[in-house]
Amino acid sequence: MNDTLIGLAERVRQAAAAKAILRIRGGSTKQAMAGVISDAATLDMRAYSGIVDYAPSELVITARAGTPLVELERVLAERGQCLPFDPPRFADADGRLAGTVGGMVASGLAGPGRAAVGGVRDYVLGVLLLNGRGDLMHFGGQVMKNVAGYDVARLTAGSWGALGAICEVSLKVLPMPVATTTLRFDMRQAEALENLHAWAGQPLPLNASVWWRETLAIRLRGAHAAVEAAVGRLGGEVIPPEIGSAFWEGLRDQRDEFFIEARAAAQRENSALWRLSLPPTTPVLPSFLDTLIEWGGAQRWIVAPAEDTLVMHRAERAGGSAFRVSGGVGDGAGYATPLAPALLAIHRRLRDSFDPHRVFVPGRPMRFQDS
Amino acid sequence: MPADPGWANSAPPGVPVSVPPHLGEPPRAPDASAPEPVRPAVSQQALVDALRGIVPAHALLWRGEETTPYECDGLTAYRERPLAVALPETEEQVAAILAACHRLGVPVVARGAGTGLSGGAMPHAHGLTLSLAKFNRIVKIDARARTATVQSGVRNLAISEAAAPHGFYYAPDPSSQIACTIGGNVAENSGGVHCLKYGLTLHNVLQVRGFLADGSPATFGSLALDAPGLDLMSVVVGSEGMLAVVVEVVVKLTPRPQVARCIMASFSDVRHAGDAVAAIIADGLIPAGLEMMDKPMTAAVEAFVHAGYDLDAAAILLCESDGTPEEVDEEIARMEQVLVRAGATRLEISANEAQRLKFWSGRKNAFPASGRLSPDYMCMDSTIPRARLADMLLAIADMEKKFGLRCCNVFHAGDGNLHPLILFDANQQGELHRAEAFGAEILELSVAMGGTISGEHGVGAEKLNSMCVQFSDAERAQMLALKTAFDPQGLLNPGKVIPTLHRCAEYGRMHVKRGALAFPELERF
Numbered sequence: 001m002n003d004t005l006i007g008l009a010e011r012v013r014q015a016a017a018a019k020a021i022l023r024i025r026g027g028s029t030k031q032a033m034a035g036v037i038s039d040a041a042t043l044d045m046r047a048y049s050g051i052v053d054y055a056p057s058e059l060v061i062t063a064r065a066g067t068p069l070v071e072l073e074r075v076l077a078e079r080g081q082c083l084p085f086d087p088p089r090f091a092d093a094d095g096r097l098a099g100t101v102g103g104m105v106a107s108g109l110a111g112p113g114r115a116a117v118g119g120v121r122d123y124v125l126g127v128l129l130l131n132g133r134g135d136l137m138h139f140g141g142q143v144m145k146n147v148a149g150y151d152v153a154r155l156t157a158g159s160w161g162a163l164g165a166i167c168e169v170s171l172k173v174l175p176m177p178v179a180t181t182t183l184r185f186d187m188r189q190a191e192a193l194e195n196l197h198a199w200a201g202q203p204l205p206l207n208a209s210v211w212w213r214e215t216l217a218i219r220l221r222g223a224h225a226a227v228e229a230a231v232g233r234l235g236g237e238v239i240p241p242e243i244g245s246a247f248w249e250g251l252r253d254q255r256d257e258f259f260i261e262a263r264a265a266a267q268r269e270n271s272a273l274w275r276l277s278l279p280p281t282t283p284v285l286p287s288f289l290d291t292l293i294e295w296g297g298a299q300r301w302i303v304a305p306a307e308d309t310l311v312m313h314r315a316e317r318a319g320g321s322a323f324r325v326s327g328g329v330g331d332g333a334g335y336a337t338p339l340a341p342a343l344l345a346i347h348r349r350l351r352d353s354f355d356p357h358r359v360f361v362p363g364r365p366m367r368f369q370d371s
Numbered sequence: 372m373p374a375d376p377g378w379a380n381s382a383p384p385g386v387p388v389s390v391p392p393h394l395g396e397p398p399r400a401p402d403a404s405a406p407e408p409v410r411p412a413v414s415q416q417a418l419v420d421a422l423r424g425i426v427p428a429h430a431l432l433w434r435g436e437e438t439t440p441y442e443c444d445g446l447t448a449y450r451e452r453p454l455a456v457a458l459p460e461t462e463e464q465v466a467a468i469l470a471a472c473h474r475l476g477v478p479v480v481a482r483g484a485g486t487g488l489s490g491g492a493m494p495h496a497h498g499l500t501l502s503l504a505k506f507n508r509i510v511k512i513d514a515r516a517r518t519a520t521v522q523s524g525v526r527n528l529a530i531s532e533a534a535a536p537h538g539f540y541y542a543p544d545p546s547s548q549i550a551c552t553i554g555g556n557v558a559e560n561s562g563g564v565h566c567l568k569y570g571l572t573l574h575n576v577l578q579v580r581g582f583l584a585d586g587s588p589a590t591f592g593s594l595a596l597d598a599p600g601l602d603l604m605s606v607v608v609g610s611e612g613m614l615a616v617v618v619e620v621v622v623k624l625t626p627r628p629q630v631a632r633c634i635m636a637s638f639s640d641v642r643h644a645g646d647a648v649a650a651i652i653a654d655g656l657i658p659a660g661l662e663m664m665d666k667p668m669t670a671a672v673e674a675f676v677h678a679g680y681d682l683d684a685a686a687i688l689l690c691e692s693d694g695t696p697e698e699v700d701e702e703i704a705r706m707e708q709v710l711v712r713a714g715a716t717r718l719e720i721s722a723n724e725a726q727r728l729k730f731w732s733g734r735k736n737a738f739p740a741s742g743r744l745s746p747d748y749m750c751m752d753s754t755i756p757r758a759r760l761a762d763m764l765l766a767i768a769d770m771e772k773k774f775g776l777r778c779c780n781v782f783h784a785g786d787g788n789l790h791p792l793i794l795f796d797a798n799q800q801g802e803l804h805r806a807e808a809f810g811a812e813i814l815e816l817s818v819a820m821g822g823t824i825s826g827e828h829g830v831g832a833e834k835l836n837s838m839c840v841q842f843s844d845a846e847r848a849q850m851l852a853l854k855t856a857f858d859p860q861g862l863l864n865p866g867k868v869i870p871t872l873h874r875c876a877e878y879g880r881m882h883v884k885r886g887a888l889a890f891p892e893l894e895r896f
Contacts, residue, residue: 057649058756058787080655114596121602122574135845143754144786145571145826147560147609148834148841149850149869154573154605162601175655197515201538203626203695225697279594281516298596320595335599342587346856347600353852365599 004048005136005167011043013134016357023361024161026066026100029090030107032326034160034363043165045102051075052168060125060142062170065102072101081173085119086111086252097253102166108158111252112208112219115295121157128168129156132355142170160363163354177221182244183236185216190284192216196296197281204230210251211293212258219248258292262303266327273327274311276300278320285314312336323365334364344368412497413475415454421475422457425467432456441500444485444492449832453480453494458502462618469616470586472499478865481612483524483555486547488750489831491558491611491867503554506618509533517624518577523554523617530622539624542569546735554617560609562827564660567785569625573608581617584858589615606853611829612864614857628693631659632703633727636710637684637717641665644686645761647713648784651690652757654709656702660691661785662734665764668779672733675740680733681717688784689730737781745794749806753817754826757787766816767791774809776802788826815840830868839875847872
């Protein structure tokens with residue numbers, strides 16, 4: 001077995017014995033979201049990096065947690081394949097896209113393609129997990145259909161370290177789309193939402209959408225014939241491919257104009273950036289300071305005054321949830337929406353079983369307040 | 372600030388609660404191998420008395436002639452009569468039944484249509500069978516949101532029928548879709564012939580609502596695409612009724628494709644057919660369906676449906692494309708090229724819907740057709756990497772000689788999911804035993820090839836021993852602990868899916884995971 005992996009397991013066992021805590025880190029691109037506990041030692045997963053296995057005809061790649069996402073995607077692109085859910089790669093302090101495979105799974109964050117093609121957990125086939133006892137355990141596998149035992153592998157997607165350190169991941173991958181076209185429309189928010197609902201209900205190759213400041217952009221992906229037919233039907237302005245591609249990449253990595261402005265405002269002024277996850281048909285919400293809508297209405301980014309609790313109430317009333325990404329009162333990020341008591345009890349018992357000694361410090365989205 | 376807010380007060384650090392305390396000790400969850408229940412069995416009288424006040428008399432069955440129809444599911448070799456069967460009609464009744472059983476310590480086995488193939492709905496001798504048959508209402512079709520809200524006892528096909536006027540359907544289509552319920556599909560994470568392109572049940576479900584073992588309500592998932600907390604729906608789907616009892620499911624609806632066409636390709640060698648499957652995927656194609664039948668299976672179904680299958684072929688592939696007419700033309704042309712390059716000896720492309728359905732008729736009738744070949748058959752369900760399909764077919768041919776039994780093969784080739792049908796006659800001395808050994812060997816070979824013992828039928832009561840082969844002690848202990856996190860008393864469908872460490876030790880110390888002890892360097896126990 002790999003020495004690095006043995007070393008990681010040993011660190012965890014020692015921490016458990018010493019009643020010490022560990023913060024799992026990859027590219028350190030999501031620290032603001034995860035919240036750093038300064039007195040925790042780090043379990044640095046970057047040392048455990050590389051592609052373990054890749055069989056393009058199986059549509060499966062297995063990579064170590066520390067593998068940079070850009071590296072994984074480069075390997076896939078060489079064989080004409082991709083991660084279709086556009087996981088954000090995020091820039092580190094030096095501006096490099098430093099997000100790792102482990103961080104992608106642990107955060108469960110997906111980008112523009114999410115509504116059309118599914119999210120991180122839909123593509124996780126298997127994991128090698130290091131739990132809080134220092135046990136290395138395989139869950140799932142490398143095949144598409146697998147119902148042997150509970151699907152613990154998918155449970156690690158979005159677990160923010162609460163179940164342990166993700167060491168290796170097997171992911172389902174897909175062929176790169178044959179054709180991609182971006183269309184742009186001048187459209188008010190209500191009209192954009194209505195159009196998106198109607199289009200999504202038709203057999204159109206609608207792959208991504210974004211609305212911001214009276215402009216709707218959509219990405220069509222699929223067979224040439226299907227994309228061409230959709231362009232003919234939907235109208236709008238066809239965006240040149242290189243500009244379209246750069247635009248979606250910026251949105252995906254949360255580096256485009258909206259996010260730069262929103263984050264800067266959240267740091268500088270008395271405002272906060274929220275991510276709302278909502279039923280897509282939720283009607284137009286109050287404008288607050290700024291709004292960007294993705295996923296056909298299911299993901300809405302909102303800049304609001306820091307002390308404004310209306311954002312949270314609106315999300316809950318619509319049957320969704322609100323996560324404060326940055327800014328605002330106190331130390332900023334965190335879910336505003338509490339877990340139901342029965343679910344909270346399950347979470348606690350799960351954590352008791354995966355990490356009985358509380359070695360791992362989970363990221364903020366997995367820290368629950370009593371309420 | 373505490374390092375671990377919100378989690379911390381569940382237990383002091385270092386003191387596990389409700390989990391198997393140490394690996395190597397028998398966990399608390401009950402074991403199908405143990406004849407005794409884990410707690411004193413409650414008398415039938417006591418159970419019936421407790422439930423009488425909850426459900427009307429007609430919804431509570433306990434006499435032998437009433438409970439016998441429930442003694443097995445689709446795996447008829449495994450039978451057990453429950454103490455009683457309850458058929459609640461309201462959610463309040465479900466909650467009250469669960470609370471009563473929780474108080475009494477009575478195991479509860481939820482049941483949908485009973486079409487499962489792994490004994491997942493087999494009753495517990497000291498337990499209650501909770502039938503969701505009366506939860507058969509389609510609550511809402513929301514065309515704007517492209518969702519259907521349905522009660523758990525609604526049949527899979529009924530969802531597509533209700534959605535059809537809106538131009539939608541529910542994509543996962545297990546072969547039993549005319550009878551199986553969405554609650555059962557959630558329990559098994561059912562697939563179907565189209566899941567390579569459209570995903571499994573998990574990928575097509577947004578929210579699952581039901582009750583925990585103690586009767587408290589719980590909602591997993593959300594109408595949004597994610598929700599705070601761990602994604603518990605990922606484990607509830609496919610949990611075979613061991614984590615919660617489901618009463619309502621919100622499923623995604625898919626726009627009905629305008630057109631579908633199918634290619635039927637013959638191969639003179641199973642290896643060419645297996646390679647063709649890999650070549651299609653490697654070419655960047657994701658067919659709507661990609662199925663394989665071997666020669667004995669083709670002969671069996673041809674005799675049954677008379678669809679004009681190529682009886683000389685060593686293997687037949689069905690490769691389907693769906694979408695807009697332009698899209699389908701483009702894909703079919705590419706598929707045709709790849710199949711010819713891969714050595715197809717005969718190609719036929721469906722010219723119309725009637726012909727497409729004819730191509731499929733044999734594949735869809737593989738099970739009944741096998742039933743005509745032999746008094747009994749056993750259907751296996753493992754998944755292997757696609758590239759190993761031909762190796763597996765050849766290995767199965769060797770096993771046929773070794774065990775002296777015939778085997779017909781149908782594969783969901785696009786997913787690598789195998790359904791070998793082992794033919795036997797239970798009335799012949801030793802044949803059932805040989806068939807079981809044959810099946811176990813296929814499963815072990817599947818694991819050795821990097822696959823899994825169950826692709827879509829579930830572990831249930833049938834494949835407990837094979838779970839010992841696929842997972843290590845630590846992995847199984849972690850799964851048992853997960854079960855305990857949802858159901859601390861171990862009352863929901865006990866003894867299924869996850870074998871205890873004790874049972875695996877009994878099964879045989881020779882069966883070591885993946886041919887070698889995993890991580891021999893690590894300390895164990």
